[in-house]
Amino acid sequence: MSKDGDLLHVVTFDDMTPMRLRFGKLLIWGSAAVMALTFAALALAEGGYIALEFANWRPALYGFLFWSVCLCAAQVVLYGEQGKRTLFVLPAALFVVAMVVFPLVFALGIAFSDWNLSSPTGRQFNGFDNVRQMWNDPFYWNALKNMAYYTLAILAEYAVAFGLALLLASDIKARKFFRVAFLMPLMLSPVAVSWMVGKSMMEIRFGPLARLARWLGWERPSFFGDPEVARAMIMMMDAWTFIPFMMIMILAGLQAIPRELQEAARVDGASAWRGFWEITFPLMLPVSITAILIRIIFKLKLADIIINVTSGGPGGATDSVTSFIFREYRDRSNVGYGTLLAIVYLVLIVVAITVFMKLVDRWMNPRY
């Protein structure tokens, strides 16, 4: 199989008349002109240069949609069969570009401004004031530090998930029942979990978990009073919902390992313990790394439980970056500062994940 050619190779006869080519070009540039005109008209109307009233910027959206449709149609007109293939990827690509790249560029713009949505002055460019404010904001650094703790907790989650997956993969009765039962927490919305577990089961007076803690000898259980304990509780609730996720990925990996390998090791006299560490675990490394990586990505979005259970307290001990920015916006409705914090966070994530992937790559495929 060649790397360059199409996997599905088709020979096509497209006779491209000049007329058709011209029509295709017209379609693209014409619709682009329409879109540009819409934008210009909207901008001018906003500035008050022309006497047109627009209720909102929605015409710009329609302009973009029109251009997208024309661009897709023009692919077929211009390139025939080749264009029909482009049509598979183009809609998704246009969608993602419009929904991610454009807002990100826009975000860079508002990150360096002071923009209180409720104030009448509107957006004001303020240079690097936000950066300075961020640098001196202990709560943001605290939230970043918490994220590091939360991410480290993944190792414990991984260990539990691996253990459960091993149990599920072993020779047990009623496997389907256990699998469904173990999967259940993943189905629940974090908001519901934060009420079910965080607010009711951990309620200090009547909650069943508080009762259990008292029975176990913890005199006056308080789950969210002490910073360390509160953070551990948030970690546990988040782990509870997401352990099934890692467990199932690892289980799929375990089931893909041929049984003969373990049997051969058994015949050679290896104990179950050594069999695990020297055969199963190394073979599971690629799957484990995928599972951990995806888990990290999901962990970095952690917010719902924190917002609803502790809203960052006590004293910011449980804050994640997302929940911190959420509150920052809720309390002061300042979009500019929040956006800057978010963008710094994104840059940190991208750097961290790239380094992580490079390290993993170096470690998995050592070059001598």
Place this chain on the structure above:
Amino acid sequence: MPDKQIFHDGESDLLQKTRWFSGRVAVYGILIFWTVVCLFPIYWTITTSFKMAPNVMQGHLVPLVDFAPKWLGWKSLGLSPDTIWAESTVREEFLKRFTNSTISALASSTLAVILGSMAAYGLSRFRYRFGFMRNPDISFFFLSQLILPPVVLALPFLVLYKQLDLLDTSVGLVMLYTLTVLPIVIWIMRDQFSSIPVELEEAALVDGLSIWGAFLTIVLPIALPGMVAAFILCLVLTWNEYFFAALLTSTDAKTLPVMVASQTGSQGINWWAMAALSTAAILPLIIIGIVLERYIIKGMAAGAVK
């Protein structure tokens, strides 16, 4: 009858047997313990929705034995037997949120599965060049969206949607949700399509179908289980989504998680009512989880094992 057993287990065999037995006990002990850990909160929530204040305070756990089930919690939602036929503003509010959630989740999952499947099929079959981007770059471009934390997009979208008058509309939510689940669909479906042999389409093309014809009539039916898996995974994620909904919706398009969250904030906890609301919010997905467990596992396993 011989009073003495002729063949009997030796000392070491008996030891082996007890060891095997204790191993079994340990395995099932852990399994049952974890089942309790997983299911107890759900059980607690469902039973609490039938409790009254004294039952909650005395920590009664088992309905009918410890306490007599009452419809109190469900009555506060307007869903108990005696209120279900009567007018109820609470129920209307709840049903509205429920419908909003359903619409957002179904529409965005459908859109994501359509867009994602097409893109994944294209990437698994053809070679593209968009400017400097080749196939691996395009794949990476799509998958890298997974890293993007929602908070980065949230505030810009708040401003943009305000300009576009899309704040507090289901359309706005659907577009954002589609964006968040699209990489997952592409990831799962790319795997699905690359496991389908190209010869199938080649045969279809020889028989005179176009590329799109082959895709729609030959490939899609084969990849359907994968699509269902991706769809359900999207459904779970979008149904439970809270962050964007909390920021971008206020009255009209508010979804169920936002409603649940807004109730937890109010003090003087009305346990039975909250429990009933939580139960109603999680029940659809619990049912989906039990009935379609096979697909969910398939979907999540797709990316893990290459």
